[in-house]
Amino acid sequence: MSSPLSNNERSASSQPSAILGAASRASEQASLHVASVIPPFSQMPRWLQAELRSDHAGEYGAVMIYRGILAVSRDHSVRDFAERHIATERDHLRLMEETVPSSARTQLLPLWWLMGWLTGALPAIFGRHAVFATIEAVETFVDHHYRQQIDRLAEQERYESLRELLLQCQEDEVSHRDEAAGLAGTSRGILMRLWSAIVGAGSATAVIAARRI
Numbered sequence: 001m002s003s004p005l006s007n008n009e010r011s012a013s014s015q016p017s018a019i020l021g022a023a024s025r026a027s028e029q030a031s032l033h034v035a036s037v038i039p040p041f042s043q044m045p046r047w048l049q050a051e052l053r054s055d056h057a058g059e060y061g062a063v064m065i066y067r068g069i070l071a072v073s074r075d076h077s078v079r080d081f082a083e084r085h086i087a088t089e090r091d092h093l094r095l096m097e098e099t100v101p102s103s104a105r106t107q108l109l110p111l112w113w114l115m116g117w118l119t120g121a122l123p124a125i126f127g128r129h130a131v132f133a134t135i136e137a138v139e140t141f142v143d144h145h146y147r148q149q150i151d152r153l154a155e156q157e158r159y160e161s162l163r164e165l166l167l168q169c170q171e172d173e174v175s176h177r178d179e180a181a182g183l184a185g186t187s188r189g190i191l192m193r194l195w196s197a198i199v200g201a202g203s204a205t206a207v208i209a210a211r212r213i
């Protein structure tokens with residue numbers, strides 16, 4: 001299974017000294033040297049390893065969602081939206097690849113590759129509103145997912161840098177959610193509401209699986 005990262009991105013992420021900007025968002029927050037500020041993955045408690053494994057899988061899936069959208073949609077507004085967001089998701093994925101060693105990543109990445117791609121490509125067949133509503137549903141889930149990790153880490157001083165990293169990712173996801181919600185509009189048919197519920201439930205199931213496998 002090939003990585004959704006380009007060769008340049010792969011070589012950058014493989015350098016220990018690479019400066020890891022979490023952000024391609026406009027505010028461009030301070031960059032982080034993940035390897036130097038976060039305790040080694042192997043020394044983290046099991047629950048945190050499982051959570052980060054799910055974060056890595058989720059960011060991998062996010063890149064695939066936008067690749068699915070870009071493979072199908074010819075709508076300029078959708079493509080502009082997807083190209084901006086995929087750049088941020090690739091930054092997130094790079095951060096997670098720095099944090100979670102390859103031996104500790106979920107074995108279900110091929111499934112995330114396929115499910116992510118379909119989660120982007122299927123709504124793109126039905127048009128821009130379906131795409132934006134799908135991203136709103138995904139990012140609503142991801143916001144809650146990061147939030148519960150951030151809250152739990154708040155009790156553990158040793159992981160303040162990791163908490164800040166997750167906060168940066170969460171801020172980006174919230175911005176993605178709000179942009180998508182604004183573009184999707186408020187009127188949703190029954191099929192779109194059903195699809196959004198399926199996307200939310202599918203994301204929750206996938207996270208549970210990635211924590212364990």
Ligand SMILES: [Fe+2]
Pocket residue numbers: 059062088089092169173
């Ligand atoms: Fe992300």
Ligand SMILES: [Fe+2]
Pocket residue numbers: 062089139172173176
């Ligand atoms: Fe996102």
